[in-house]
Amino acid sequence: MEIDVSGAADGWIRLVHLSPPSLQDNTADADRLINQLKKQLNTKCIKIDLNVLQQLPVRLRGWGYAARCVVVKERDADLWHLIGILNPLENQRVVGAAVDLGTSRVVIRLVELSTGKRLFNASFDNPQLGVGPDILTRIHACDQLGGLEKLNRMIIDELNRQIRNACLASGIDTSDVYLLALAGNTTMTHLFMGLSPRWLIREPYIPVVNSPDVQKADAYGLQINPAGRVFILPNIGSYFGGDLIAGILHSGISRQADPAILVDVGTNAEVVLGNDSWLVACAGAAGPALEGGMAQIGMMAGPGVIDRLRIDPDTRAFQVHTIDEMLPMGICGSGMIDLAANLFLAGMIDLRGRFVPEVCGRKLVMQARIPYLEIVSANESGTGQPLMISQVDLDSLIRSKAAMYTILETITESVGMALTELKTFHVAGTFGAFIDPVSAVTIGMLPDLPPDTFQSLGNTSLEGATRVLTSCESMTTIEGIKEKITYLELNVNQTFMNRFSAAKFMPHTDRSRFPSVKTA
């Protein structure tokens, strides 16, 4: 998929032709260029970076008073910056880097700004994993002396290394990278900016900043073009980050008249419901089970991880599919959902998600009084050990799916809609890419909508950040999104708890909500 670059060609890169100076028109070089750019950009104010200004007289004269100008706009002021001036006769690449700054994985993508062409993708572990696997551990690590600086340096250094490698692989120089757009959760962007995340997790949960200004790359220690600029997608609050704003931007729900929903599932479930005139958002703990983080054999999606699973309804034989079709080593969130759905359809678990011993047969064993079901036998597994799922794992999954459904029910109800009215249901992230919506509906995690209602959006953080690079208007669009969003605090009150309890059944206490789910 090539993205929309309608705004790009006359976006950040502008070709200008100036009349040369004369005794009759002795306007200074900078003023001559600025006056012309002001017209083309329809703006009142343009600033020139000092290093560009220093290059200006020789370059303008060498190029016959024509130039390709790299410009960038302030977030919310009518002010543009001229950050690069290039030979109009050469087609030197002007590149942007989109960054999805995840807690666990980071993805960078190089994009040619004039064409929107994607040059390179790289993904790598967030080096902060060395300090702690999750957000909380890292925030606490910042309480130690030098902790914040350490975490900040880790990510900046690794980004520099990865951008350098990506440039090398793409045959460009790091100085060709003029823009970087970054989307991440509130904690990750705070750590990136060197801002203390301490107050994000302490009542009343206050970020240092919600809408970071456009800054120079070198202010962050990023080694791209010295005049390069960094866009950071804004967050709405401590628990609602720029990654989700990127998702809204990419999904397009804020541009359509029909209400649609966007769900991003990780440790938190983040949900946005809305259309072109309103947006409601909420976030809630859906539990790490959906990421495969909780089960003993749970793993993040990766080679050898079970991502799809079927149980033959007659033989009850397990058919597992692993990523890269290697021997199975563990199971990820989408595999877990397939597993639970198929166990339910095969009658191996009951309405409450409890193993049914008489159906499970000898695959079910007791270890320390906890029932375990063998999914893959020792001689079929990549670990030499059988892959087992416990009742505890299943209980955890069921709490997660119940939380997810309750959040969806609560947010739609808050605007007086029913879940069944949704025409489009976007599912973001790795989770969305791998999940089988039929399985998710079967266990009652997602509402019972026609399968083609569910749309997997892939890495919405990365796509949103990419869009910021390729469309000048994106940052303005984002400000509009931010202003439209009403953040719904999920009050865990009696109504919520009642809904949650009802959703802890397979697929739901109210069976009529899931007509498509047919059990034996």
Added chain:
Amino acid sequence: MEIDVSGAADGWIRLVHLSPPSLQDNTADADRLINQLKKQLNTKCIKIDLNVLQQLPVRLRGWGYAARCVVVKERDADLWHLIGILNPLENQRVVGAAVDLGTSRVVIRLVELSTGKRLFNASFDNPQLGVGPDILTRIHACDQLGGLEKLNRMIIDELNRQIRNACLASGIDTSDVYLLALAGNTTMTHLFMGLSPRWLIREPYIPVVNSPDVQKADAYGLQINPAGRVFILPNIGSYFGGDLIAGILHSGISRQADPAILVDVGTNAEVVLGNDSWLVACAGAAGPALEGGMAQIGMMAGPGVIDRLRIDPDTRAFQVHTIDEMLPMGICGSGMIDLAANLFLAGMIDLRGRFVPEVCGRKLVMQARIPYLEIVSANESGTGQPLMISQVDLDSLIRSKAAMYTILETITESVGMALTELKTFHVAGTFGAFIDPVSAVTIGMLPDLPPDTFQSLGNTSLEGATRVLTSCESMTTIEGIKEKITYLELNVNQTFMNRFSAAKFMPHTDRSRFPSVKTA
């Protein structure tokens, strides 16, 4: 004289009191502060420097959500920057540095921004004198490889050294210096910014930039507060620099209804005529004689230099006054003017400025066929040699004074005024500080106006730069001045040459223009 600081207290430094965050109001720290500042500054957009943002959460909490904020405005966009955040209960000094960047001498002044109090003045030789004494030599030096970088480093390094010393002497830290305002001629500001001055002296005489943007001090390599900003007073063209804009700002001629004139005399004479609705400016070569640069005994004003001189009309004895009352070593511009005026009044030179041998007597000697007049005898001089003035020196002075008068005549005539209509005549610079207007009128360099019409403004560059520091509106005022100015190209045509020829007489061919000048 203490300057106007009406704008300063609520200028760059703003006291804010914020309501602390709560679960009901979980606005991010930065947004909370910005929202309040926007109201106080009546602006739509404020950016926060990254280092300030990083300090924000701890400081705001430590100070009970109150702070003294250091803010600064973009030159011509509705955008402010928050560049410092200080304890509201401490009275930490916030300082600005005003710089008069002269070709020969540089003056810096530290000013407390909250009170306008002047903390320290220092003046020192422009270290670029080591490369060349005048503008032309330095511009040519830039044609050599690394020449521009060398000249740029010379002035930046010296400014850093002098600012460091000035801070030390004032008991402040260089990080207390948040603003620097600099006024200089177009070449000096180009060299300061690292911009090639090459095209300033080549037809069609194009500066790289006329209105430099507000930049961070570290972009220039200046070692003040890392978030500090630099204002550079704009120039109108190659030959009309920010020093003169500073002069217009300081003189106030652009704020008054009555037309007034401002003259800044150096190697070039720069003249501005106007009032609150129009301004006409021109610059022309007045000759270095007026700076004392040409005569063999000519010197810049300094200790032991004759700055005032009288000739007893009866005895024709010379009474010289030297700066610091040391033994005389040479003569500066104001001394030369006194000398020429007194020689003329005593009948020792004629209408054309030629020595009259029968009146001069034995003080007049011939050396290599050139007549020399002894001003100070060998045993009264500080050099052990007699101080002599030659006919060549006098001729040069007369050409300079004639050029000056012709420029004044031309500019007033261009707006249909007569020189005699001027109610205020500002004379800027060292020249203005030392010159005796009566002498200048006597030789016909300045028009024959009542002596109290002439006002010496002192170092208008420094004063203008100081005003930029102490009044937030100054940069806007300056933009207004720039827009109002019409630059008058001095066409050296027949009319000009006729006027020049007429002005080469003492005081003028048209004696009726100088009724106050009574010769014996």
